[in-house]
Structure formats: C-alpha cells, structure tokens
Amino acid sequence: MIKFCNLFSGSSGNCTFVSSKNTKILVDAGVSCLKISKALAELDVSLDEIDAILVTHEHIDHIKGITTIVNKYHVPVYASEKTWKMMDSLKVPDAYQLTFEPNNIFNIGEFNIYPFSIPHDAADPCGFSLSCENKKITIATDMGYIDNTILEQMEKSDILLLESNYDVETLKCSPYPFFLKxxxxxKNGHLSNDVAGKAICHLCQRGVNNIILGHLSKENNFPELAYQTVLNELKQLDLSCNLSVANRDKIDDVLELA
Ligand SMILES: [Zn+2]
Ligand SMILES: [Zn+2]
Incomplete structure (x- = not known):
C-alpha cells in the first residue's frame, strides 16, 4: 500500500510524506522540525522512521527544517550537486549529504525516484516522480511554466501534487512591488491557476485522476478560487477528476493506493 499525505504547502513551508510498506520519504522539509514531527505524529509516524528527505530546491520554504531533522534524527538528505552548493549554510554533515542527478533515476528503499528539471529561479530546481508497486506519485511545485517534457512526466501519475500558485487578476491588484509581480x-516564477487548469485538463484526458493543487500564494490566491478556476476548465471540456486543494498549515487527508 502506497500512502501520500501533504503535510504543509505554500510559501510558508512545504513538506509531503510518501510511504510504501518499508520505505518512508519526505519531499522537502520547509517548516520547523517540531511542526513536521507533530504532523507526522498524526499519521503515527516518527521522524526516526524517515528513510530520506528529497529536496526540490534551496528556497527556505523547502529546506527550513532540514538541519535540525538531520542533527536530531539522522535522516539522509538528497539534493542535486548544484542545490547542495546553495545549501552550504545549512551545515549538513557530509555523511547525510547525498546527491542525485536531475533527469536520472535512482532508488531509495522500495521507491524508484525520478527527479525532473523544472523552470524556477533556483540553482537546479526539480520535481519528483516516486514509483513503487506500479504506482506513480508526482510532485511538481515552484515552476514558471510547463513544457511538453514536464507534461509527459506528469502523465500516468496515480497522484499528482501540482502548483496552482496565484490568480492572475489577484496578483495584478496586489500591493506587491512590480518587480516581484x-x-x-x-518564466522562472510560479504557475497561475489558469495554467495549472489547462495542464490538468490535458492530464485528466490521459487518465490522471487524483490531483491536489498546492503551493498556493497566501496573498495572491484563495483555495476556493484556485479550485473553481481549475474546475471550470475541466467542466468546459466535460472532464472530471478527484480534485482537491492542499492545506497550508495542517495535514491533508491521507491518500492510499492499494
Ligand atoms: Zn516554494
Ligand atoms: Zn521556490
């Protein structure tokens, strides 16, 4: 049985839990060790049991808890070489610094991991597909656009966590300075609800059925707005899927793939 649970999502911190019978993985650890430990406790999981943390990129909302987790619980951390260079200040002991090469498959326990490059303003940002028992889970947040390679990579996912960061009109009207908008x-920023919606239509037509919208902006989006925007796109094409929005500050329901 494969389990998937989004623990935290958004610019205040990201962390996702994925497990099989014998392997437990976190993708990103962007909130405090204490918060992650409490969230995992709700799943009856301890940080001691985590086999690895996969890092998508070096922004603080993806790495905040790493140093404490490594020091306290001795969890190995996987990131690309370029990402490790940017995370020098975390002072993760060498023994826990493991590397992967983007766009090359590797294994952690029972999972095959495929890190795929995505466009974002970081050194070497990646999404991940985690496969086990013929099931595939894909996590893709923090990207400015989706090209065909990324779209193909997301196809055939049994669960997809996709960024739906901002609403175009809300961002236009927000008090953010122009450069930040x-x-x-x-193209190295974040995905809008509209773009996420179009990608989801494409993926839904290719059988992707469980889709979670994640990494919503607190200032430039609303959960209901993201949900409705994507739902409207789906309705226009007479499509439907199991669509939900990731919670920011509390854990989501666990999705199980038997
Ligand atoms: Zn982020
Ligand atoms: Zn980022």
Whole structure:
C-alpha cells in the first residue's frame, strides 16, 4: 500500500510524506522540525522512521527544517550537486549529504525516484516522480511554466501534487512591488491557476485522476478560487477528476493506493 499525505504547502513551508510498506520519504522539509514531527505524529509516524528527505530546491520554504531533522534524527538528505552548493549554510554533515542527478533515476528503499528539471529561479530546481508497486506519485511545485517534457512526466501519475500558485487578476491588484509581480508571473516564477487548469485538463484526458493543487500564494490566491478556476476548465471540456486543494498549515487527508 502506497500512502501520500501533504503535510504543509505554500510559501510558508512545504513538506509531503510518501510511504510504501518499508520505505518512508519526505519531499522537502520547509517548516520547523517540531511542526513536521507533530504532523507526522498524526499519521503515527516518527521522524526516526524517515528513510530520506528529497529536496526540490534551496528556497527556505523547502529546506527550513532540514538541519535540525538531520542533527536530531539522522535522516539522509538528497539534493542535486548544484542545490547542495546553495545549501552550504545549512551545515549538513557530509555523511547525510547525498546527491542525485536531475533527469536520472535512482532508488531509495522500495521507491524508484525520478527527479525532473523544472523552470524556477533556483540553482537546479526539480520535481519528483516516486514509483513503487506500479504506482506513480508526482510532485511538481515552484515552476514558471510547463513544457511538453514536464507534461509527459506528469502523465500516468496515480497522484499528482501540482502548483496552482496565484490568480492572475489577484496578483495584478496586489500591493506587491512590480518587480516581484514580474518575478512570480515570469518564466522562472510560479504557475497561475489558469495554467495549472489547462495542464490538468490535458492530464485528466490521459487518465490522471487524483490531483491536489498546492503551493498556493497566501496573498495572491484563495483555495476556493484556485479550485473553481481549475474546475471550470475541466467542466468546459466535460472532464472530471478527484480534485482537491492542499492545506497550508495542517495535514491533508491521507491518500492510499492499494
Ligand atoms: Zn516554494
Ligand atoms: Zn521556490
């Protein structure tokens, strides 16, 4: 049985739990060790049991808890070489610094992991597909746009956590300075609800059924707005899927793939 649970999502911190019978993985650890430990306790999991943390990129909302987790619980951390260079200040002991090469498959316990490059303003940002027992889970947040390679990578996912960061109109009207608006909506920024919706239609037509909208902006989006925008896109094409929005500050329901 594969389990998936989004623990935290958004610019205040990201962390996702994925497990099989014998392997437990966190993707990102962008909130405090204490918060992650409490969230995992709700799933009856201790940080001691985590086999690895996969890091998508070096922004603080993805790495905040790492140093304490490593020091307290001795969990190995996987990141690309370029990302490790940017995380020098975390002072993770060498023994726990493991590397992967983007766009090359590797294994952690029972999972095959495929890190795929995504466009974002970080050194070497990646999404991840985690596969086990013929099931595939894909996590793709923090990207300015989706090209065909990324879209293909997300196909055939049994569960997809996809960024739906901002609403175009809300961002336009927000008090953010112009340069920041440009950054967010630029090709190395974040995905809008509209773009996420279009991608989801494509994926839904190819059988992706469980989709969670994640990494919503607190200032430039609303959960209901993201949900409705994507739902409207789906309705226009007479499509439907199991769509939900990731909670920011508390854990979501666990999804199980038998
Ligand atoms: Zn982020
Ligand atoms: Zn980021």
């Amino acid at each position: 440009q950054r967010i909506s630029g």
